[in-house]
Every structure is written in C-alpha cells, then in structure tokens.
Amino acid sequence: MTNFNLDNRYKAIVIGGSAGSFQGIVKILSNLPNNFPLPIIMCLHRLKHVRNGFVEALSIKSIAEIVEPYDKQPIKKGKVYLAPSNYHMCTELGHYFSLSTEEMINNSRPAIDLTLGTTAYVFRDKLIGILLSGANRDGGLGMKYIKDRGGLTIVQDPAECMIETMPKAAMNATTIDHVLKIDEIVEFFKQLHKQYK
C-alpha cells in the first residue's frame, strides 16, 4: 500500500459525490477508524424531494454518526455531516453550517461546488477534499478552490468510477494530489487517523 506521508495539520475532510458514488461512500464510512478525529462534510447529489431515508441508508454501516445539520449547527470533530435534500450546505467562518435555498448550481441543490468552496474558504490548507464518481461537472470548481487555498485534493480513480465525468472535471480544473481507488481511500483514512493518536 502507498505511504501517503501524512501529518496532523488537517482539521476537516469534505467529500462530494453523485451518480455511482453511493457504494464507495458506504465502503469508506463502514471502514472508518473508530473515533476518527476530523469532521467529514459530505455533499452528495440526491433526490431533491425525498427528505428521508438517505441518512438512514448511509447510517446502517457507518462507524460514525451521520447528521443532516440544521442551519447554524456547529461543526464538531468525529461527526459525519450530510447536506440535506433541496438545500445548499455551506461552511461558515465560526465553524458552523449555514443552509440555503438559493438557485441551483450546476443543476444541483445541494451543489458540491458550494460546499467544497465554502469549506475551503474556512479551512484553507487544513482541508482534504475528495471527489467521487458522478455524471456532471459539479465539484470540479470546488476542488480547484481547495487546491488554490492549499488543501489536499483526492479524486476517485476514473477507471473505477461508474461515471467518470465528475473526477475528470476536477482533474481538468486543478492539480489532484492523489487519484485513488475506494480501497486506497479507505487506507488513506487509516493512515490519517494514525497521525492523531
């Protein structure tokens, strides 16, 4: 396995995904080390008008608690947050979330670019951004924000993706530090966890 040469500078992880990312997310969450020290902020495209069921489906195998935050809810380490259906989810400077019903971006609400971009603004070089399989370009620009602010960028290996449009968009938009298969992302989380012991 690759040694990722990590240290403990990171304060948050943000993950974006769309079509074909569900299995990968489940695998990552079910293999998450116990007491994982960072907040994981997820923006996944989902059915816009189905409010319930998604958190429950993800929670079945997840090691950490998954929360759909309320507007103004503080971000706590060790929690997994999921953007609620039909709202944009943004990270704010005081380390809390804000939700918004603003216009769709990239035909999406929640929009991954917005979650990634605002989280990069707050966590700067202490952020890890991960973009998984997906059928539109949402997230590409967000990954560029993360890179521009000094964060670490990871995309799911397009060869493994059910639909590669999303990670490819990120690879075209900016420098990607690691192109990884889901199993390698799982390993990445394990190595990262060791830095905080």
Add this chain to the structure above:
Amino acid sequence: MKEIDIADLKKITEVVKTKYNYDFTNYAMSSFKRRISRILEIKSMTMETLMKRLYDPGFLDDFLNEITVNVTEMFRDPSFWRVLRDDIIPGILLNHQKIRIWHAGCSSGEEVFSMAILLREMNLLDNASIIATDLDTNILDRAKSGEYNIKNMELNEKNYIRYQGTKSLKDYYKEVNGKAVLDKTLVENVSFRKHDLVNGEVFNKFDLVLCRNVMIYFNQTLQNEVLKKFHESLFKYGYLAIGSKESLIWCDIASKFIIVNNEEKIYKKIKD
C-alpha cells in the same frame, strides 16, 4: 463565483442603510456575499459600478430583488402541509373561529396560494384572514399576480399530489401564454404588504406565522430579534412554522415555545 472583499460588503450595507434604511448588517455573511457576487454577474457590473448605482433610488428595487432569495415552491415539503391541514388548523379552530395567518417573507407567493388552496379545500378560506409580507415590492407584485412559470408547475403539481389534496392543482390555474395563472379568487382576501422583518414594527396578532427558509439568511443576532417579533405577533398558543432544517435550539426565546412537530418544525407559543 468571484471572490468579494468583506470591506466592500460593509460599504454596500452602509450605503443601503444610511440612504434607504434597509439594514443588511446582520444578514448571514456568506450568502450575502454570494448574492452580491450574483448581482455583479447577472448585471455584468464591476464592484465600482455597483457602488455608484446604489446611489440611484431607481436601482434599489432591482438590488432588493436580487439580494433576497426568491426560490420557492407550492406545497414545498408536502408532509408539512398535511400536518397543517390535519393537526394545526383544527387546533386553532378549537380556540378561535377566525384563523389569522401571517406569511412573513412571502416572496413570489407560492406558499400563500398553497395555504389558500388548503383552506378552500377545508371550506375555511372565508374564515381566514391572511397577511403576506415581503420587503421587496417587485416580488409582492408578482405574488399578487399569481402568475408562475409553467415549467415550475410540474414540480408544484408533484408536491400537491404528495400533499394529497382533494382536487388536481390544474383546477386552480389556467395556462395563458406559457404562464400558469392562478385563480385570483384564492387570494382576494389576502392582504399583500411591504414589511421588512429587520426594522418593521409588530403590526398584528396571529394564530399562525409561517416563515420558512427566510431566517437562514440572517445571522444569529438577527434571528433572535426577528423571533422576538414573531413571539410578540402570536396569540398565546399560536403556532410558528419555520423551515424543516431550521431550529430554535440556539435562540434566546426558545423557552417560550414548545415544539409540536419536530419533523416539520412547527412550534407553539406557550409563554407570553
């Protein structure tokens, strides 16, 4: 999305406040920033031009229209409207013959029409007094006209079906020149008024205040102030409905309310 300087945002709020008495100081910073960025993009303006244009009162309406978020749906969260119909409205009728409702921040009026349809199907529309307010007069005009983009009606129709109304949403509108024109008699007794939640006075008492997905654009200081006004505007045991992902937990006034439906975020005032 262009990166906007916080100093510029402060200048904008300052001008709008001193010249027009609209106070955006306590709007949530990141969404306010995005709205400004959006205005620059839509109008293809530089920040300098925007600053200059703000001194033109004729531009203000445009500004207010773009700065506020006017994305809404009829029967958004159908389960919310079912709870209103099945629990909340009957609860109000136990104490009051007339139902007094305030739509605070009504935007283009989709929720006002939804409410009117709900009440008409319960044969209660004539027993209701509805006031709908927004700070943006353009959007109030649009609400009054009840004309919506036909493209939006598919979603509205889906919501209505999931709400389980007694008719079809099509019974309430006609298609005219690519627009859905809603039945005006639904809102003939609704009073549409200009009112700014930030510095507007408390003007009446209500059994039900709806303010869904409006306060998410405010910071917590402003949320607290606005909630105080809602508290004052409610009869004892009156109801306050906020968006499904909003919460009073962090607010000063939370102890004067109890939650009656957590899933739909409907609160009841229990203390004066």
